[in-house]
Amino acid sequence: MSEVTHHKSFLENSEGKNVVLSWLFSTDHKRIGLIYLYLIGIFFIVAVFFGFLMRLELIAPGKDIMDPQLYNGLFTVHGVIMIFLFIIPGIPAVFGNLMLPIMIGAKDVAFPRLNLLSLWIYIIGAMLALTTLMGADKLPDTGWTFYAPYSIKSNTYVMQAVLAAFILGFSSILTGLNFITTIHWLRAPGMSWFKMPLFSWALYATAWIQLLATPVVGITLLMIAAERYLGIGLFDPSLGGDPILYQHLFWIYSHPAVYIMVLPAMGIVSEILPVFARRRIFGYNAMAVTSLAIAFIGYLVWGHHMFTSGMSGPARIIFSFLTFLVAVPSAIKVFNWVTTLYKGSIDLKPPMLYVLAFIFNFMIGGLTGLVNGALATDVHVHDTYFIVGHFHYVMFGGTGFSFFAAMYYWFPKIYGRMYDIKWANIGFWIIFVGFNILYFPMFIVGMMGMPRRYYDYLPEFHWPNIVSTVGSWILIVGIVIMLVNIIRGSMKGPKVGQNPWRGLTLEWQTQTPPITENFEQIPSVTERPYEYKD
Amino acid sequence: MNTGASNFVEGVDLAFWVTIGISVVFLIGITTVIIVFLFKYNKNRHPKPVDVKDNYTLEIIWTVIPTIIFLLMFYYGFIGYVPMREVPSGALEVKVTGMMWSWFFEYENGKKSNVLIVPKDKPVRLNLYSPDILHSFYVPAFRVKEDVVPKVDNYMWFTATLIGDYDILCAEYCGERHSYMISKVVVKDERNFLEWYTSEEKDIHMELTSVxxxxxxxxxxxxxxSSDGSKMYGPTFKGLYQSKRTVFLENDEKKDVAADEGYLTRAMLEPNAEVVQGYTKGSMPSYKGSMTDEEVEQVIEYIKSLDEK
Incomplete structure (x- = not known):
């Protein structure tokens, strides 16, 4: 490489190729990460729009704007897009790709071409998923869980959605494999395991789940295909199959997948808090170890999705017990985050606001999870709106907020520009308030007994639904403000220096935006990542 | 004093309030600490951060205490749950059929109903049966729920403790009309229940209309x-009798017919022979062999009766 290209940032350096092709076929982890960011951002907006339509339908009992079949299709594609296209790939594919190699002092991931393959598999899977949107009366209508035997019998576009999830799984597996290898082999000299930034620890724990759990759901989805096309009786009782078996296989993946979604989010919180509290993270070792503990125990709790399914009594009790155990490492993380603020010098910039909101929302999501984990109470709230509230608090209030935090935090690093801080703050408060107005009433209406996936409901469930729908409007206003600010900032924002947040991790110790190979010279590491002393 | 509508309400609600109570204390406590820190250690008031060393004693304390609390929550959930799986002997047995998209109840003496009528203060065991896909039998007021799974012998039980009507909902998503798969539990005192249970009238619950x-x-x-003229999966029953229909024969030929007795009988026994324009062939199963001639006639009488009122 010539002297000149050394100082061109990865955004400009197309290595003498056609600009479009140089992006589509780039093996640079940062370019791949950015393409993921744009695609995932678009899918997120599409799924938010579907959520908006659903909330509109639920504003009053009876039919408001659509028929039940369309409603059932919308909540299915909302779930499929949000889960398989946004939140599972989300943080690892976007911010893992963008930042992991730089944070550990590497030039790229271990297998750059495999990384490009992951991206292309993701694009193919996503296109297949989008084909299910053709024809409003044919939207898959099984819910994102594809429960058998309904998923065998439904004559909508279930197969496309199932195959899309199957293909997307490979993207996830390959990304996991790549990250594990990268972390094992490509750390900069001096960066021992316990000198790694906590975001890398979180991605490492996540990658193992991606690698080991995703194949299970792949096989399960193929079994659905075999049953639909070849009539092999696996799950459909009328062919001699067992529908409970499907639920076991599905949740053996999909529960650990919840940790694929939330562990990287926790890593981001651990990354951002010390920077804006100007303090070392409290309990670094515990933070690293609890990530692994959550990943491990998370494998063993899938049965708590099935407390009313007809599973044996002892199995229900054991799964409930294990579920409470997995709550312990999460609680430790919360205590450590809060203590990190103690005696710091706190600067409430937008990334910090989102991180603090994460902690608040995650506490509500986690604590209501205890209600679901306890057997007696779960029997009542199982499959009600209480669950819908719970997982939106964890997934959106947790992972979603953390995704926004990461975007605001690394934005200047990626673009070399700054967004409008004032509008970012305004957007934050609208999103935070809207989010809580939208999802909190779901706990109440769930305790009253309203089941989930309900197109229509009894009159006594009316008022919380009105509140929720109004909340969805507020939330969307906030999201629009955020998007405009981000897009505007990336094009016209004022230029920033190399290290606007005064971060100590390696990504801030190189040019902003980084050069294609990240560092002029591979750094060597002598200290732990958060030794703030100013 | 038990104020709930079933024997399980007390145990479930106790577990619920213990869990929620502890959670609210934690949520408010931690949030308060965060807000205090944000004010006290704001960069304007506290420009110089102080380095705080890791404190293993503290970390062990806040590992052990939540563990104990979580185990306590597990215990209350467990204690409230165990009786749900232990049916007392001598319970009244009812076979519950959950199908797309209705509930149906059959008693040991052959009595049938589309609402679940149970005596107060007597245990009732429900044997759950599904002929098609997953459903879930849910009575929010009783705090009970169990999935209805085809080919799996799921069961549940409860003792109703207050006279009244309570909603039965389907909690497991089951397709287009999932949210309309509703019925009621009617709790009667023992005398009224027995009066209904032992009455000679075949299959009929007094509150309902016709056979x-x-x-x-x-x-x-x-x-x-539907019986009210609204369009569902199939054509409505209201105004159906003697109406003019355009149907497709099996060779896809179009034909105009009048919906007389003969047509309605064929529609039940050979639904694919004449498919009404605008509806999908194959969506209705044949009832040949499962419905008796008498039952077919009774349904036709019911369809006719809708236009008389």
């Missing part, structure tokens, strides 16, 4: 055919 309605309900007709 034909009963039969339509039993075979799930009303899951797809």
């Amino acid at each position: 034909g309605f009963q039969v339509s309900q039993e075979y799930g007709c009303l899951g797809c055919h």
Whole structure:
């Protein structure tokens, strides 16, 4: 490489190729990460729009704007897009790709071409998923869980959605494999395991789940295909199959997948808090170890999705017990985050606001999870709106907020520009308030007994639904403000220096935006990542 | 004093309030600490951060205490749950059929109903049966729920403790009309219950209309055919009798017919022979062999009766 290209940032350096092709076929982890960011951002907006339509339908009992079949299709594609296209790939594919190699002092991931393959598999899977949107009366209508035997019998576009999830799984597996290898082999000299930034620890724990759990759901989805096309009786009782078996296989993946979604989010919180509290993270070792503990125990709790399914009594009790155990490492993380603020010098910039909101929302999501984990109470709230509230608090209030935090935090690093801080703050408060107005009433209406996936409901469930729908409007206003600010900032924002947040991790110790190979010279590491002393 | 509508309400609600109570204390406590820190250690008031060393004693304390609290929550959930799986002997047994998209109940003495009528203060065991896909039998007021799984012998039980009507909902998503798969539990005192239970009237619950309605309900007709003129999966029953229909024969030929007795009988026994324009062939199963001639007539009488009022 010539002297000149050394100082061109990865955004400009197309290595003498056609600009479009140089992006589509780039093996640079940062370019791949950015393409993921744009695609995932678009899918997120599409799924938010579907959520908006659903909330509109639920504003009053009876039919408001659509028929039940369309409603059932919308909540299915909302779930499929949000889960398989946004939140599972989300943080690892976007911010893992963008930042992991730089944070550990590497030039790229271990297998750059495999990384490009992951991206292309993701694009193919996503296109297949989008084909299910053709024809409003044919939207898959099984819910994102594809429960058998309904998923065998439904004559909508279930197969496309199932195959899309199957293909997307490979993207996830390959990304996991790549990250594990990268972390094992490509750390900069001096960066021992316990000198790694906590975001890398979180991605490492996540990658193992991606690698080991995703194949299970792949096989399960193929079994659905075999049953639909070849009539092999696996799950459909009328062919001699067992529908409970499907639920076991599905949740053996999909529960650990919840940790694929939330562990990287926790890593981001651990990354951002010390920077804006100007303090070392409290309990670094515990933070690293609890990530692994959550990943491990998370494998063993899938049965708590099935407390009313007809599973044996002892199995229900054991799964409930294990579920409470997995709550312990999460609680430790919360205590450590809060203590990190103690005696710091706190600067409430937008990334910090989102991180603090994460902690608040995650506490509500986690604590209501205890209600679901306890057997007696779960029997009542199982499959009600209480669950819908719970997982939106964890997934959106947790992972979603953390995704926004990461975007605001690394934005200047990626673009070399700054967004409008004032509008970012305004957007934050609208999103935070809207989010809580939208999802909190779901706990109440769930305790009253309203089941989930309900197109229509009894009159006594009316008022919380009105509140929720109004909340969805507020939330969307906030999201629009955020998007405009981000897009505007990336094009016209004022230029920033190399290290606007005064971060100590390696990504801030190189040019902003980084050069294609990240560092002029591979750094060597002598200290732990958060030794703030100013 | 038990104020709940079933024997389980007390245990479930105790577990619920213990869990929520502890959670609220934690949530408010931690949030308060965060807000205090944000004010006290704001960069304007506290420009110089102080380095705080890791403190293993503290970390062990806040590992052990939540563990104990979580185990306590597990215990209350467990204690409230165990009785749900232990049916007392001598319980009244009812076979519950959950199908797309209606509920149906059969008693040991052959009595049938589309609402679940139970005596107060007597344990009731429900044997759950599904002929098609997953459903979930849920009575929010009783705090009980169990999935209805085809080919799996799921069961549940409860003792109703207050006289009244309570909603039965389907909690497991089951397709287009999932949210309309509703019925009621009617709790009567023992005398009224026995009066109904031992009455000679075949299959009929007094509060319901005709035998034909009963039969339509039993075979799930009303899951797809409305009785009020609204369009569901299939054509509505209202105004159907003697109406002019355009149908497609099996060779896809179009034909105009009048919906007389003969047509309606064929529609039940050979639904694919004449498919009404605008509806999908194959969506209705044949009832040949499962419905008796008498039952077919009763359904036709019911369809006719809708236009008389």
